[in-house]
Amino acid sequence: MADDRPILMFDSGVGGLSVLGPTRELLPQASYVYVADNGGFPYGTKTEAEIAARVPALLGRLVERYRPRLVVIACNTASTIALAAVRAALDLPVVGTVPAIKPAAEQSKNRVIGVLGTDATVRQPYVDDLSARFAADCTVLRHGSARLVELAEAKLRGEATDREEYRAVLAGLTDQAGGERMDIAVLACTHFPLVADELAAAAPHPIAFVDGGPGIARRVAYLTQGQEWPAHPIGQAIFTAPVDLPDAFVDELARRGLPSVATL
Known part of the structure; x- marks a missing residue:
């Protein structure tokens, strides 16, 4: 039977596209929900306490809404600070990003x-x-x-x-x-x-x-081996705050497998 659950990728902005690319190469049959937390961008200048509070709570909401089979925190900053808390809070596989x-x-x-x-x-x-x-x-x-x-x-x-x-x-x-x-x-x-x-x-x-992009892609492929996939894969880009995207950006997202764009 087809399994419509997507792979959810999360980053503060568009950086996780560098992880989405090699993952889609290995798993083109998957559906993807790519979430850019532009409402909290940038993470790199925030305190550890701010990131530790924001990321698990936001991912909890996202998992409840999109029901993914797996979550990728495609962000080094969020992973180094909040990965353990996210894994403790979510009852599904969570892949973090490790400096290579x-x-x-x-x-x-x-x-x-x-x-x-x-x-x-x-x-x-x-x-x-x-x-x-x-x-x-x-x-x-x-x-x-x-x-x-x-x-x-x-x-x-x-x-x-x-x-x-x-x-x-x-x-x-x-x-x-x-x-x-x-x-x-x-x-x-x-x-x-x-x-x-x-x-x-x-x-x-x-x-x-x-x-670390290729290594993360291999890890996602390993964790999902043997699973069923959707009959008609989709790709969505979700932003956590209203954003005015130029046409060139929308076209780039579509080229990277995310033709649908919405706000959380």
């Missing part, structure tokens, strides 16, 4: 890696733990950038962005001691893979970028 420090350390030849995320993410003890477990023999540089989140959102709206702004963001890593030897950087915010090409073009020396 392990694969970065495995790939780095110079043993200097960067972690580029939001301010809220890069200061989390969780990042300390991942670095100690998987990159103990590496120098791990960190930088938080709220501006890069805004640049990614602007790009998806079809707005032009300035290469010098990306160069300034990367300087937060490369200008640190050892930064000239950094050969790989973790994009520890799901917004950032959306501007990976711009970051690479602005880098002062060759830097590879890794993110």
